Structure formats: structure tokens, C-alpha cells
Amino acid sequence: MEIRARSVLFNPDPAVLRGYAAAQPSAHLTEFGNLDVITTVTARSKGSTFIVSDEPQQHTDPVIARDRYDALAAAQDDYIAGQDMVVIDGYIGDHPTARMRCRLVIERSNANIAAKQQLLYFPTDDDADPELTVIYTPNLPALGFPEDRGILVDLDNGVTRVFNADYFGESKMGGLRMWDAAMYRRGGLAMHSGLKLVGDGSKRRAGLVVGLSGTGKTTTTFSRAGGGGPVQDDYVALYPGGKVYGTEAGTFAKVYGLTPESEPAVWHGARQVRSYLENVAIDDAGKLDFFDSSHTENSRAVISSADIPGFIAPANVDTADFMLILNRNANIIPAVARLSKDQAAAYFMLGETQGTSAGGHAEAGKFLRVPGTNPFFAYRHEWQANRLRELLDTCDLEVFVLNTGRVGGPDGEEQSRKITPAVSAAIVSAIAHGGIEWVTDPDFGYEVAASVSGVDDPELLQPRLLYQRQQRSAEYAAIVSDLHRDRREHLAGYRDLLPEIAAAV
Numbered sequence: 001m002e003i004r005a006r007s008v009l010f011n012p013d014p015a016v017l018r019g020y021a022a023a024q025p026s027a028h029l030t031e032f033g034n035l036d037v038i039t040t041v042t043a044r045s046k047g048s049t050f051i052v053s054d055e056p057q058q059h060t061d062p063v064i065a066r067d068r069y070d071a072l073a074a075a076q077d078d079y080i081a082g083q084d085m086v087v088i089d090g091y092i093g094d095h096p097t098a099r100m101r102c103r104l105v106i107e108r109s110n111a112n113i114a115a116k117q118q119l120l121y122f123p124t125d126d127d128a129d130p131e132l133t134v135i136y137t138p139n140l141p142a143l144g145f146p147e148d149r150g151i152l153v154d155l156d157n158g159v160t161r162v163f164n165a166d167y168f169g170e171s172k173m174g175g176l177r178m179w180d181a182a183m184y185r186r187g188g189l190a191m192h193s194g195l196k197l198v199g200d201g202s203k204r205r206a207g208l209v210v211g212l213s214g215t216g217k218t219t220t221t222f223s224r225a226g227g228g229g230p231v232q233d234d235y236v237a238l239y240p241g242g243k244v245y246g247t248e249a250g251t252f253a254k255v256y257g258l259t260p261e262s263e264p265a266v267w268h269g270a271r272q273v274r275s276y277l278e279n280v281a282i283d284d285a286g287k288l289d290f291f292d293s294s295h296t297e298n299s300r301a302v303i304s305s306a307d308i309p310g311f312i313a314p315a316n317v318d319t320a321d322f323m324l325i326l327n328r329n330a331n332i333i334p335a336v337a338r339l340s341k342d343q344a345a346a347y348f349m350l351g352e353t354q355g356t357s358a359g360g361h362a363e364a365g366k367f368l369r370v371p372g373t374n375p376f377f378a379y380r381h382e383w384q385a386n387r388l389r390e391l392l393d394t395c396d397l398e399v400f401v402l403n404t405g406r407v408g409g410p411d412g413e414e415q416s417r418k419i420t421p422a423v424s425a426a427i428v429s430a431i432a433h434g435g436i437e438w439v440t441d442p443d444f445g446y447e448v449a450a451s452v453s454g455v456d457d458p459e460l461l462q463p464r465l466l467y468q469r470q471q472r473s474a475e476y477a478a479i480v481s482d483l484h485r486d487r488r489e490h491l492a493g494y495r496d497l498l499p500e501i502a503a504a505v
Contacts, residue, residue, distance in 0.1 A: 032288075050063055095315045104134045120249055132178045153178065211328075236314075335461055353367075
């Protein structure tokens with residue numbers, strides 16, 4: 001695709017990009033010598049995202065007709081003709097089977113986005129044309145769209161056009177969303193998932209960590225309890241035989257509330273000179289306050305994999321041994337449950353969790369069901385669960401629900417109990433190495449833990465025991481009944497979902 005602009009800076013050195021980024025009025029030099037950029041848009045713009053298609057029945061999310069999209073694309077191209085632009089090329093993925101060459105074209109006045117994307121792409125080794133392109137004009141409104149903002153996804157041509165958003169997540173997801181669709185067309189399933197190794201030497205096991213942004217995916221992935229190390233933070237493709245392929249050479253990590261104790265890997269990375277921060281509160285002297293939400297609770301850091309302690313390149317991991325479906329909840333979901341294949345596809349499809357600030361005000365704090373915990377799948381959402389069920393028949397992948405929230409009630413209720421990161425880490429280590437005694441849950445049919453090595457609170461493992469001790473058995477029974485009814489009604493709304501998946505709840 002020819003780029004018609006006043007000037008185009010192709011793949012500049014990181015130091016050059018940093019200079020342009022530092023000149024932005026919204027950029028601030030931090031106490032660590034890196035840049036913190038304050039943006040107008042602080043989360044992804046789901047309500048402004050549309051798939052370009054004249055066949056809306058092929059998609060769950062909203063679509064825009066191709067003729068209307070073509071007019072907007074022409075207007076964006078005309079705008080770019082008068083602008084100074086930056087082009088960043090790189091690969092999504094580091095393994096030849098699943099990698100795709102991607103290009104970001106963005107206004108130079110928003111060079112911080114280009115610099116962040118350069119950190120996350122794997123470097124190119126040829127001059128081939130891009131397979132996927134993100135054309136990004138943060139300063140051009142899309143009149144008539146929600147908040148005059150548009151994220152328009154043209155899967156047929158591998159192009160995403162972004163209007164009037166200065167949030168880096170739209171660049172990152174612009175490429176990953178199209179890569180996700182391509183992996184599906186190739187017979188795999190791209191998941192909103194981390195990937196980690198647990199253990200050392202020949203005993204290492206690889207685990208997928210599937211979860212909505214802000215539900216503990218990065219914390220769980222980067223935890224080094226039990227040995228091993230992080231492989232991928234945000235997107236992984238699962239292929240037949242349990243083959244797994246990563247996507248990015250770094251992380252776009254949430255840093256609100258960050259401490260060296262809570263997430264040591266992210267804490268280390270966020271303080272490196274080449275890292276970029278976004279929307280972290282900062283004073284005139286450059287001192288950061290990770291607990292100040294004056295800009296947003298969705299403050300972020302873009303960190304190179306080279307600055308993540310213990311990072312293992314995705315190409316070095318062949319197959320996955322287990323999958324964790326994160327469910328940040330606060331009632332009767334156990335700290336861990338082991339699933340059958342049909343149950344695994346069903347709970348993956350349900351995608352139950354509590355929304356966070358990563359999804360904007362419309363999702364923060366609300367109970368959500370996001371199929372696959374992946375709000376970026378561009379086709380019919382139930383196709384994800386169907387594909388996962390197919391893939392599970394080709395491998396020995398064990399699948400678990402991992403609650404990263406609470407049992408017994410929300411935060412602030414005296415009877416509620418928190419599932420701490422230490423408890424989750426002990427569970428993940430026990431999944432990898434053994435040390436869990438399983439029993440069948442009489443209400444839901446999945447297996448719950450009678451005991452877990454390193455976890456001394458059985459009520460986190462079997463919430464029924466907590467409710468019984470607190471004389472709340474009637475409340476427990478009512479929640480069980482409501483969940484069964486709501487889940488079945490919800491899954492019945494997906495016309496293409498395999499019947500055995502819908503029946504598993």
C-alpha cells in the first residue's frame with residue numbers, strides 16, 4: 001500500500017522516536033529517565049469498533065458496510081496526505097508457522113505510540129510487504145461515530161483504520177485482532193492469553209493463562225513461583241496437537257497499584273529507560289504515583305521482553321500442558337476447578353469475570369460474560385468455543401477455572417475471603433507438579449480440590465464449606481440455582497454453539 005503523505009519516516013531508530021515522543025506536550029520525563037505520556041483516551045473504545053462487512057451474520061460485533069468504510073478510508077488517506085507520518089514494521093509472532101508481518105502508519109505528532117509498538121513487534125528480517133496494516137490518525141475525528149471515534153477493521157484486506165484515539169491499546173490490538181482472525185482461518189485459535197513455564201529442567205510444564213485484561217492474567221503469567229518464567233503476556237495461538245505460538249516481544253502491562261512486591265517483573269521493567277508509561281500520575285519533579293487514579297486506573301507500561309526478568313522467547317516453547325481460565329469473581333466460584341473437555345469449552349465460552357478499568361467505564365466493576373475472555377474476536381463469538389472443543393480432542397491439554405477474586409462476597413464484606421496471588425501461585429505450581437487431591441463438586445459436576453499443597457484454607461477451595469460454616473447454605477443454594485439458569489439461558493443465545501458445549505453447564 002502506497003503511503004501518500006507530506007513526509008514519511010520509515011522505521012527510525014528508537015532514540016529518534018524517543019526524541020519525537022519527548023517533544024509531545026503530553027509527555028513527561030520520569031524519575032527513572034523514561035517517558036510517561038498522558039492521553040485523552042484512557043481505555044479501548046469498544047463502542048466505536050466496527051468490522052467491515054456486508055455479511056453481518058458472520059460476526060457477533062457491530063459491522064460497517066463496505067461502501068461507508070471506503071468513503072472513510074478515502075477521507076483518512078486525504079488527511080494523511082498533508083501530515084508527517086511514521087512507519088513501523090515488525091512481526092506479530094516469532095515462529096514461522098504463525099508469525100505475520102505487520103505495519104503501523106501513524107502521525108508523527110503521536111510518536112509515542114510508534115515507539116511503544118516498536119518495542120512489541122518482533123524485528124523484521126526482510127523487505128517483504130506487510131500482511132497486516134494499522135493506519136492510525138489520532139487527531140482526525142470520525143464524525144457520526146460514538147465520541148467521533150472509529151476503529152474500523154477490514155479483515156478482507158488486512159487493514160485496521162483508527163480515528164481520533166490516542167490510546168496505545170488501539171495500535172496494539174489493531175494488529176492482534178487481525179492476526180487473531182487469520183489464526184482462526186488457518187485452523188488454530190488465538191486466545192487473549194498469557195503463556196508461562198512452570199518448573200525447571202526436564203520438569204517444566206507450559207501453561208496458558210486465559211483472562212480478560214485486569215483480572216490477574218499478567219500477574220499469574222509473570223509469577224515465578226514454582227520455577228520457570230513468563231513466555232507471553234497477552235496473545236497466544238493454540239493449534240492442533242497443543243502447539244502454541246506467541247505474538248509480542250514485550251508487554252503492555254497495567255501498573256495501577258504496582259509495587260515491587262505485587263509484581264516484581266513489571267516493577268523492574270517499568271523503571272527501565274527504554275520502557276514507556278501511559279497515564280501514570282506524575283508530579284513536576286518526575287516522581288510517579290502508581291496509586292493515584294486521577295488520570296485512570298488503567299495506567300499502563302510498555303516493556304520490552306529484554307527487561308522482563310526470566311523471560312523465555314515464545315519460539316522456545318512447543319506445546320502447552322494446561323490452560324487456566326481466569327474468573328475474577330466474589331461468590332461461590334472455587335479458587336480452582338478442573339474441567340472436562342465439554343466443560344472447558346463451555347466455561348471458555350462463558351468468559352465469566354468482573355470487568356476492570358481496561359474495558360472503560362462501561363465494564364469496570366460489573367459482572368461480565370465475554371466469550372473466551374476475548375473481546376477482540378472478529379467473527380461469531382461461539383466459533384471460538386467450537387474451535388477449542390475441536391482442538392482439545394487433538395491433545396492432552398488439561399483445563400482449569402482459576403478464580404483470582406474472592407469467595408463469600410465482595411471486598412469490604414466481613415464474611416468474604418480474598419484469594420491472594422500467593423494462593424493462586426501455589427495452585428498453579430501444584431497443577432504443574434502435582435499435589436492436588438480432586439473431588440467432584442455435586443452442584444456443578446466439575447472437580448474441586450480437597451487439598452492443595454501450599455494452600456491451608458479449604459474454604460477457598462470449596463466455597464460450600466465457607467457458606468455452611470457461616471450458616472449461609474440457603475444463600476449458596478440460591479446462587480447455584482441462579483448460575484445454572486443464567487448460564488443456560490446465556491449459551492442458548494448463540495445459534496452456532498455446539499449442543500454438547502451448551503449442555504455442559
